[in-house]
Amino acid sequence: MKPGALPKLLRGAAALGAAALAALLTVSGATWRLDDFFYDLHLSHWGYTPEGDVVVVAIDDRSLNELGQWPWPRDIHAQMLDRLGYAGVRGVALDLVLAEPDRSGDEHDRALAASMRRLGRVALPVVTAPLRQNAPPVEVLPTPVIATAASTLGHTDIELDAEGTARGLYLKAGLGDARWSALSLALISLDAGVARDPLPGLRRPASDRGSPYQWTRDNYVRIRYAGPPDTFSQVSYADVLSGQVPAELLRDRWVVIGVTATGLAPRYLTPMSEDQRMHGAEYQANVLEMLLHRRAIVPLAPWWQALLAAAMLLAVVYTMVNPRLQRPALIAGGAALLAAAGSIVLLRLTDLWFPPAGTIATIGLAYLAWLIGHLRHWRREANVDTLTQLGNRRRFDHVLQRELASARRTRAPLSLALIDVDHFKAYNDAHGHRAGDKLLQKIAAVIAAHARRPRDLPARFGGDEFAVILPDTHVEGAAQVADAILADMRKLDARYGPREDQRVSLSVGLYTCVPSPHTHVRTVFDGADAALYRAKENGRDRREAARLGEL
Known part of the structure; x- marks a missing residue:
């Protein structure tokens, strides 16, 4: 063996090991908490001013005070759709579950169906629920009278991450087969001028066949929120119904009608705020705005993530352990900053998301093993009384x-x-x-x-x-x-x-x-x-x- 051959072999093995570890950490999602923290930190400072073509009509507390106890007779919604049609809106996502006949009489369902036909471009939600306790879920559609009048149906499945934050969305979903578009996507697909083909998003593997009783999802994207809750233009349902909202504010706009009244609908955490929660109507408005203006954030495919992480670690570690170079700290620190900055640049320029935490963590492991060992020792330091296992x-x-x-x-x-x-x-x-x-x-x-x-x-x-x-x-x-x-x-x-x-x-x-x-x-x-x-x-x-x- 030639002199110096063994050190080169060891350097190569170390670099390959670090590259494999970075690829494994990135693809496995082991560092998802750090990735989501980094993602939220950046996204919360990357808001934008909505274009003004999406309006939320809120069924708020004041509307309940003026129009009565919820749920209202559906002829009220019929009047609302007629009002919106007169104002010249482009389409309406009526984010209400209308699975049961109106309690006040069938004529109210027929009135709503007639107003939906007059307006056109009305999207209604599809939800899943078990018919009885411990039964498999089924797709719950609007009543037949209303469903046949709707222009389209779409799912309202809100994807919550492990800690309960709504960061992403599946553009297609359904029981057994992902045949339903998301509600906002279903609505804008009615307009050939704004419909997207092909759809963005991370695809489900073709070999992954869904069960007829399993909710199947496809085309995953991360939502580009405009800002924290109450960023979108919002008008009260009662004001629109009474004509207090000028038609000019609604003309040629996409409208989301949803419940925002206290206690009637859930609210969701988003990356844009740590304490304020966003109601479902504004969530749908954000999705609608994102799809209309092609702002969807698409995660890189797992194999691309692994390739980028491995390539960076292969170069960084091999350079760090090169005896000719005397700046390993500078190399490691610079590479970690490059991984973070590169993730941001990629996100901002291409709307592609590369989670950098696995790469950064592996760089840290390569150079700061002694520090991490010290930190782990500090975290593991028991300070425990040996007899009782209480603090000493x-x-x-x-x-x-x-x-x-x-x-x-x-x-x-x-x-x-x-x-x-x-x-x-x-x-x-x-x-x-x-x-x-x-x-x-x-x-x-x-x-x-x-x-x-x-x-x-x-x-x-x-x-x-x-x-x-x-x-x-x-x-x-x-x-x-x-x-x-x-x-x-x-x-x-x-x-x-x-x-x-x-x-x-x-x-x-x-x-x-x-x-x-x-x-x-x-x-x-x-x-x-x-x-x-x-x-x-x-x-x-x-x-x-x-x-x-x-x-």
Whole structure:
């Protein structure tokens, strides 16, 4: 073997391994949370001003107040469609489920059907639902009278990601076969001038045959939202019906009619806002605007994603480990930035989405293995008491300091419970240290069972002393937790003598405050400790509370 051949072979193997890992991470979707975070962060700053050719007619709270209890007789919708037809709208997506005959009489269904025929270009939704409990789903269409009058039907299946965010949409879907277009797509397909052929979107594999009872989807795209909720022009249903909305505002526009009234229809999280939810009518308006102006975002096919990720890692890692180059940190950092920036540029210029997190993560693994190892060690650092598996004193001190600082910022109440085991020495003397350890484990389990929220921290100081940190907890809530712990403790068989009163119990001291800038950890601890002392003085097996601060 020639000199230097082995290092080159090893460099090549490292580069190939990193390339394979990047391809695997990208295609498997293992880093989807990071990808979606990056995607949402960018998309939330990539809004646009709608062209003004889509209007939402909202069945809002004011409309319900003026027109009466929902659902309305369908002749009201017939009047609305006639009003829209008179205004000269281009088409209407009537996003209402009309699967049952009108309760007020068949003549109202016939009136609605007649107005739909007069208007033309009316799209109605198709939904799926089981006919009875535990039965397979079926496609639910409008009543025959109304369905035959509709210009087209489309599905309203809103695709929610794992954390409940509506990022994408399947343009085609149906039971067994993806034969229904999405509602907005079905509507604009009635206009040959704006219909798209072929459809955009990531295709379902041809070999993937759907079951007749399975909802089958195809042509997946990500939605390019115009902005956060209430970005689209919205008019009240009652105002349109009464003629208060000028016809010029509706003429030659696409209209989405949907329910926005409080409590009548679900709202959805979108990448455009972390706290505001978007009602279904505006969601459909965003889809309609996106399709009309060809703004759909299409994810790259998996094999293209794998190829791009592997090619980048092959070049980066091989360059990083080249002994002639002395800037591996610069190479790794630059490559990570290039992957992120390249994903954004590709998205903005071509409406193609390449998830970069797998590539960036693999670059980080290639250069920062020691840092990631350190971070993993930090995250895994238990700070746990080995006997009871509760937090230890170090963990307690750290969390109390952190929660006190958080409570100062948010002006939220913070409660601390100090717990002491009564007569534990007598129990140890009577049954031995092994039995005492088992009793401490049972007590720890009782305490942990009532500190259930993610930020609650049960801890053991050592010996027979315990504590519970309860963030965002008022006096009454802390008292309920303490009472529940005491009640469960009384159920334990923890006698150390023959008499009924010779039983191990707990004394609990509670302290609750809304911390001020002058409240310190010592203040909180001393308050709970003073309450614990009173609980012991007053006979044990009880709780006492100290309540200081601005509540």
